[in-house]
Structures are given as C-alpha cells and as structure tokens.
Amino acid sequence: MTKFTEFSGAAALNAQFADEIARTLKQGIGARGYASLVVSGGRTPLGLFEALTQQTIPWNNVTITLADERWVGPEDDASNEKLVREHLLKGHAAQANFIGLKNDKATPFDGAAETERALQAIARPFDVVILGMGDDGHTASLFPGAENLYPALAMDSGRVCMGMTPLTAPLDRITLTLPALLNSRHIYLHLTGSGKREVYERAMQGQDVNEMPVRSVLHQAQVPVDVYWTA
Numbered sequence: 252m253t254k255f256t257e258f259s260g261a262a263a264l265n266a267q268f269a270d271e272i273a274r275t276l277k278q279g280i281g282a283r284g285y286a287s288l289v290v291s292g293g294r295t296p297l298g299l300f301e302a303l304t305q306q307t308i309p310w311n312n313v314t315i316t317l318a319d320e321r322w323v324g325p326e327d328d329a330s331n332e333k334l335v336r337e338h339l340l341k342g343h344a345a346q347a348n349f350i351g352l353k354n355d356k357a358t359p360f361d362g363a364a365e366t367e368r369a370l371q372a373i374a375r376p377f378d379v380v381i382l383g384m385g386d387d388g389h390t391a392s393l394f395p396g397a398e399n400l401y402p403a404l405a406m407d408s409g410r411v412c413m414g415m416t417p418l419t420a421p422l423d424r425i426t427l428t429l430p431a432l433l434n435s436r437h438i439y440l441h442l443t444g445s446g447k448r449e450v451y452e453r454a455m456q457g458q459d460v461n462e463m464p465v466r467s468v469l470h471q472a473q474v475p476v477d478v479y480w481t482a
C-alpha cells in the first residue's frame with residue numbers, strides 16, 4: 252500500500268504536504284476531539300515544519316512526538332527535540348502539545364520504559380506519521396545491522412520504543428518500534444534529492460529488512476504509505 256508521488260520542487264511538496272497534514276489533523280480533532288502527529292528529525296522536514304506553523308488548525312488539540320531521538324539533551328544541536336522546538340513549535344503550531352523521547356536516564360536502554368510511560372498520553376493509532384530515510388536505508392532510528400534491530404521490528408514485542416546503537420551513524424538513539432509506527436492511520440515517507448530516490452528504488456526492489464529497515468514500512472499492508480519526493 253505504498254504510493255509514490257513526485258513534486259515539481261520543495262516549495263510545492265511542502266505546501267501540499269502541510270495542507271494535507273492539517274486537513275487530516277483537523278478531521279481527527281473533529282471526530283475524536285484530539286489528533287496526533289509523529290515527526291522525524293534530520294534536514295529534510297525543515298521546510299515542511301515551517302509550512303505547518305502557518306496552518307490555522309486547533310493545534311492545542313494536537314499532540315506531537317518524535318519517531319526517534321538521539322540520546323542527548325534538548326539543548327544539544329544533535330537533538331531532534333531541539334529541531335522541533337525551533338522549527339515546528341512556533342507560529343500557530345506553538346499551541347501544540349509536545350512529548351519528547353529523551354529523559355534523564357543515562358542511556359536510551361535505561362530510559363525506554365520511562366519514555367513508553369510518557370507516550371501513553373497519546374491515544375493510538377497515531378493520525379499522521381512522517382518518516383525520513385537515510386542513505387543506508389534506515390528510517391526513524393531503525394538502523395541496518397544494529398544489534399537491537401530485529402527486536403525493534405518484531406510485531407509481537409509489545410514494545411513502543413527501544414534503545415538503538417547504530418553501526419552507520421553516531422550517538423545512541425531511542426526509536427519508536429515498527430509495531431508502534433504501524434499503529435497509525437497514515438504514514439508518509441518524505442524524501443528529497445536523486446540520491447534518496449535511488450535508495451528508495453533499491454528498498455522497493457529488495458526484501459532484506461536488516462539491509463534496509465525502511466523496507467519494513469514500505470512492504471507492509473497494514474497502513475497506507477505515501478512517499479513524497481522531489482529532486
């Protein structure tokens with residue numbers, strides 16, 4: 252259930268994407284009184300975040316969290332929470348509720364249980380999940396070859412988040428597990444550039460999720476996945 256859409260440029264992609272997310276969140280609020288949005292870090296979503304801050308929806312009924320987080324403090328430049336607070340939780344979206352994934356435990360492995368408790372405040376399924384993808388085929392912090400990858404992909408783990416030590420990136424992270432990511436109504440994979448297009452095509456052609464964990468999101472029939480790409 253993966254649909255690929257090419258956009259003429261980042262401005263067109265971000266404008267349509269922000270409108271679509273706003274419309275979906277508004278529908279969720281209308282139906283249930285609340286809505287949830289899971290976002291990713293990285294450079295790709297910055298323009299989308301800015302576009303979302305201009306959307307006039309009842310952001311005070313929206314709860315935002317992260318698909319993953321580097322295990323650093325929120326003042327650290329590597330922090331996804333810092334990125335979200337600087338680029339998304341402003342303008343109209345400043346009214347949104349935010350639940351971060353980092354806590355004061357020494358490692359994400361020690362901190363995962365506390366993070367899971369914090370995330371209980373967000374009703375499931377998530378309304379919108381926005382994922383990115385690395386050149387190594389990771390998504391969220393589900394990294395190829397990582398020791399904890401298969402436990403984080405296991406659909407029967409009962410876990411919402413887990414610590415992860417990437418082999419292909421710095422810093423220990425905490426990531427939403429695959430079952431947590433798939434406990435959602437709509438997933439978007441947001442990609443830019445020819446390099447990411449090639450990685451995406453390779454991910455679609457193969458099946459090995461240890462090689463490219465993004466395949467566990469692309470090759471599933473539980474949740475609709477829209478891939479939004481621009482050169």
Ligand SMILES: O=C(O)[C@H](O)[C@@H](O)[C@H](O)[C@H](O)COP(=O)(O)O
Nearest residue numbers: 291292293294295383384385391
């Ligand atoms: O914590 C992170 O880094 C992100 O959650 C990660 O999964 C990101 O989406 C990809 O690494 C793509 O990053 P870019 O958008 O910077 O290419």
